[in-house]
Amino acid sequence: MVTQTEEFLRLHPRESGTDAELLRSCIERLATCVQACTACADACLGESDVAGLVSCLRTDLDCADVCRAAEQVLTRRTEPRPDLERSLLQTCVVACSQCALECERHAEAHEHCRLCADTCRLCEEACRRLLAAL
Amino acid sequence: MVTQTEEFLRLHPRESGTDAELLRSCIERLATCVQACTACADACLGESDVAGLVSCLRTDLDCADVCRAAEQVLTRRTEPRPDLERSLLQTCVVACSQCALECERHAEAHEHCRLCADTCRLCEEACRRLLAAL
Amino acid sequence: MVTQTEEFLRLHPRESGTDAELLRSCIERLATCVQACTACADACLGESDVAGLVSCLRTDLDCADVCRAAEQVLTRRTEPRPDLERSLLQTCVVACSQCALECERHAEAHEHCRLCADTCRLCEEACRRLLAAL
Amino acid sequence: MVTQTEEFLRLHPRESGTDAELLRSCIERLATCVQACTACADACLGESDVAGLVSCLRTDLDCADVCRAAEQVLTRRTEPRPDLERSLLQTCVVACSQCALECERHAEAHEHCRLCADTCRLCEEACRRLLAAL
Numbered sequence: 253m254v255t256q257t258e259e260f261l262r263l264h265p266r267e268s269g270t271d272a273e274l275l276r277s278c279i280e281r282l283a284t285c286v287q288a289c290t291a292c293a294d295a296c297l298g299e300s301d302v303a304g305l306v307s308c309l310r311t312d313l314d315c316a317d318v319c320r321a322a323e324q325v326l327t328r329r330t331e332p333r334p335d336l337e338r339s340l341l342q343t344c345v346v347a348c349s350q351c352a353l354e355c356e357r358h359a360e361a362h363e364h365c366r367l368c369a370d371t372c373r374l375c376e377e378a379c380r381r382l383l384a385a386l
Numbered sequence: 387m388v389t390q391t392e393e394f395l396r397l398h399p400r401e402s403g404t405d406a407e408l409l410r411s412c413i414e415r416l417a418t419c420v421q422a423c424t425a426c427a428d429a430c431l432g433e434s435d436v437a438g439l440v441s442c443l444r445t446d447l448d449c450a451d452v453c454r455a456a457e458q459v460l461t462r463r464t465e466p467r468p469d470l471e472r473s474l475l476q477t478c479v480v481a482c483s484q485c486a487l488e489c490e491r492h493a494e495a496h497e498h499c500r501l502c503a504d505t506c507r508l509c510e511e512a513c514r515r516l517l518a519a520l
Numbered sequence: 521m522v523t524q525t526e527e528f529l530r531l532h533p534r535e536s537g538t539d540a541e542l543l544r545s546c547i548e549r550l551a552t553c554v555q556a557c558t559a560c561a562d563a564c565l566g567e568s569d570v571a572g573l574v575s576c577l578r579t580d581l582d583c584a585d586v587c588r589a590a591e592q593v594l595t596r597r598t599e600p601r602p603d604l605e606r607s608l609l610q611t612c613v614v615a616c617s618q619c620a621l622e623c624e625r626h627a628e629a630h631e632h633c634r635l636c637a638d639t640c641r642l643c644e645e646a647c648r649r650l651l652a653a654l
Numbered sequence: 655m656v657t658q659t660e661e662f663l664r665l666h667p668r669e670s671g672t673d674a675e676l677l678r679s680c681i682e683r684l685a686t687c688v689q690a691c692t693a694c695a696d697a698c699l700g701e702s703d704v705a706g707l708v709s710c711l712r713t714d715l716d717c718a719d720v721c722r723a724a725e726q727v728l729t730r731r732t733e734p735r736p737d738l739e740r741s742l743l744q745t746c747v748v749a750c751s752q753c754a755l756e757c758e759r760h761a762e763a764h765e766h767c768r769l770c771a772d773t774c775r776l777c778e779e780a781c782r783r784l785l786a787a788l
Binding site for chain 2: 256257259260263264265266283284287288290291292294295297298299300323324327328329330331362363364367371
């Protein structure tokens, strides 16, 4: 099935230069990661042991903000700037790996933290693969 | 197939009160709409007739910003505020219908505008359905 | 002293139609409100009684998201859409008044909540004044 | 005069560790840069020679997204992560210097580009100074 991201990449008037499949995968995983981190932060806030989830909530919010910026920047294919893309992807790798590590600490107690950790790991991987190709 | 949004709604520690299926559908369509509007705005920017797409680009950016805010607010299920949800959904209906109308004007010339218009219409519909249930 | 917002409004190539002074004041108070709500949410997260500040943290995050969207939309002066501006400003009034009410409940215990409540009230007022002029 | 950012930094319940004055300056310049880039992008869109401003509009939007993420992350002082702060500040330096360079090319023709370039340069400088202190 053709995804929406794939269709928009195909319909863009400019030549991308970047491998379309790596780009698509990275944009989609960034979008999924933003949603997971936003949802996990709010689920943490709703838990009775919120005081033990402070660091998790904090890192969720940061990871959402950073991946959101990367999703927006990578979606734009008109005159992209590889320098900025590289630096931003490296920042996403840092944010995703920190968030995954923190969420993994709560994965046994809270299923939403486990799901968020897995999503961050997939996003980190997609960012690393795109980085290697830029 | 269970979507990620569905899983996070199910894993949230608080009772939602709101119909989970309407909520899930609305959050997912808002997320899809944000991505479509961001991609369409950049595709418009890359077209040789960008000067004729000024209004489309403008309304794409607004629609993305408004739907993004709604996606974030609706994703949070800890102590939701129906008054805010209602007002924000009404604003999304305005933003999506304006953006769809504008994109439809360019749908013959630009396939990305057609795709964006369709996505905005689906999002508008999901917002109206959730509004009716709140 | 001329503010940056004032300068950009003056330098914009299109006629605004909207009262520049009301517009400037509203954009600036929205920006200030976003910053206050983001800072208050994080300060709440850092408090030892975070469990008692769950609703405050939640409403801070919502208010920041909604006011951010409004700040972006109102900053754009190329082919503005009064219908969208009105609906979004009404949503800001709801978000700011809810956030102010909640922060006021913690204003004695936490100075950052008092400061955030005051900022939300000023923003709500600026939104109401601009609404009356649109 | 005490700024709002300064007050919130002072009222935060946790010890920051980071030099408060460098932090305040960087957060404020990031916020100012986001506003300038958003306003400049829309002013470019409203110009009769928008086709010649495509690259400027594009880099404005990227710079706004990246600096917004950094503003949010740095505002949070509960359990900050220096690794993420450093990587994100480096990304801001890239985004601001690219945006300043591009805006400077249009500074003679468009006053809003000149103002935006100056704001990006000040932001880049504040990010570099904070980076050196982290």
